[in-house]
Amino acid sequence: MAVTGDETESAATGDMPAYQLRSPNSSLAQNIVMAASPGTMQSPSSQHAEEITRKREVRLMKNREAARECRRKKKEYVKCLENRVAVLENQNKTLIEELKALKDIYCHKAE
DNA sequence: TGATAGCAGCGTCAGGGTTT
């Protein structure tokens, strides 16, 4: 899919989030289609444009939710890893102490 | 107290992987 090309330009305007400024497939005239009053007769081409717009909105909505879920899972994964690090560090500490104790015992026996 | 940096969270796009 081609990049719209107006992204960086729009993002620089600043009074609106970039994702609201970006136009979809440039020549679709989305805003005009959406402004058409409901209930009026529509030509086949405008119905087609409306269908494309609707599909895009559905896709964006699904992707929005997918991104949220993806971030949630990632955070959970990182938390899991951090927990595992803590557990392993404790184990390591315990083993070091155990080794030290065993060494002590061994040294006293050797005397 | 205003300027600035750093961070977290968000929406979107692009592209690779998976399913139908």
Add this chain to the structure above:
DNA sequence: AAACCCTGACGCTGCTATCA
């Protein structure tokens, strides 16, 4: 092969802490 899903990357916003 088209439709769908997942996720890294990007740019934006809002918040907080720090500094001059």
